[in-house]
Amino acid sequence: MQTPPGSFGLPFIGETLSFFNDRDFLKKRLKKYGSVFKTNIFGNPTVFMTGADANVFILTNENKYFSVTWPESTKILLGSDSLALQRGSFHSNRRKLLYQAFQPRALASYIPTMENITDNYLKKWEKMDSFTWYPELRNYTFDIACKLLIGTDNTSETILGELFETWCQGLFTLPINLPWTNFGKALRARKRLSQEIEQIILKRQQAEDLGEDALGLLLQAKDENGQTLPLAELKDQILLLLFAGHETLVSSLVSFCLSVGQNPEIGDRIKQEQNKFSNHQTYSLEDLKEMVYLEQVLKEVLRFIPPVGGGFRETIETCEFKNYSIPKGWTVQYNIGNTHKDTEIYQNPEQFNPDRFNSENAEDKNKTFGYIPFGGGIRECLGKEFAKLEMKIFGAMLVRNYRWEILPNQDLSLVAIPTAKPRDGLKVKLIKN
Secondary structure: OOOOOOOOOEEEOOHHHEEEEEOHEEEEHHHHHHOEEEEEEEEEEEEEOOOHHHHHHHHHOEOOEEOOOOOOHHHHHOOOOOOOHOHHHHHHHHHHHHHHHOHHHHHHHHHHHHHHHHHHHHHHHOOOOOHHHHHHHHHHHHHHHHHHOOOOOOOOOOHHHHHHHHHHHOOOOOOOOOOHHHHHHHHHHHHHHHHHHHHHHHHHHOOOOOOOHHHHHHHHEOOOOOHHHHHHHHHHHHHHHOOOOOOHHHHHHHHHHHHHHOOOHHOOOOOOHHHHOOOOOOOOOOHHHHHHHHHHHHHHHHHHOOOEEEEEEEEOOEEEEOOOEOOOOEEEEEEEHHHHOOOOOOOOOOOOOHHHOOOOOOOHHHHOOOOOOOHHHHHHOOEEEEHHHHHHHHHHHHHHEEEEEOOOOOOEEOOOOOOOOOOOOOOOEEOOO
């Protein structure tokens, strides 16, 4: 049986540069080869598989045909102890442990802090004549993640924030360790980040109360042998949690601001729904559940502009899909963006329409794994409910109190890697209602 059609490109780098730089990389190859094709990116033969059926095949065969993998640069920068790289029972044990920081009781306790930080940022933006939203949202989400997960305040303004940004820039690059490459800079940033996080851990260990945030839970956790987690693993897990609670979330928030800004009638409907909460000083989980239309808008944002284009897996056993052989050792990628634009699942998928997710239409239920902004299977995003909570609080407080104008003469086309964002960062003017 033959492997899928496609081209491996140049020696060593394959088609990696096209993957990064050509916004139509996937579209061109889907047109030429069909929904399953091969290429070579990040130095490895890779099969792109698009559509809900491909998602089901990949995401339900974890540990049978496929296992987690990441580009080499990502593996190195996340660290060998990171949950993102673990497999089998070790992965499931650590995931259960870290999930405690995202269960409903913990989420409810996060609401006042999220509201407070959101309010501070909104008041700051209101005073600015105009600003670029993407970098501001990076600071906003990082401050919330750091406060709620490791207990530090205004962290975006510290060296930790600066180092974290440099580290993020190298995560999805060619792993060329030279002083001027993004990867080389990120490696040096990781070393210093590790030192900063170590100081935070040691300081917390000396406190009388270890706390109930993610760091506190990790410090109190015991491994399979009844031992506390080693310092090296603690540092890698904290780094992953900060990344998970920040990088994809900022993409989702800027996409919300862009989409609602371009569709003011949708903003009006969100505001109308918010009127019933106008007497509430703070939101409860019950209040947030009642924001049905806002929920539909957020779901449509994640369908229309998913923060991540897809996910990688390593083939651990040669297998077959659609009469093609996928050899052991090759990488596969399931595709989120293409699935979310599938006309067999969504009516007029190129149109931004939150009503596709109302109880009557429920288009996301048309096919299993036809809606996967957070991935799926046993590796579905651990911070999914944390992200949804923060998005809802941000969206509710923003639209309830403000409107915004998207300024002219800027490039709003999307850059997809590492996460989706408008090319010029979304320049706006915020106006209080």
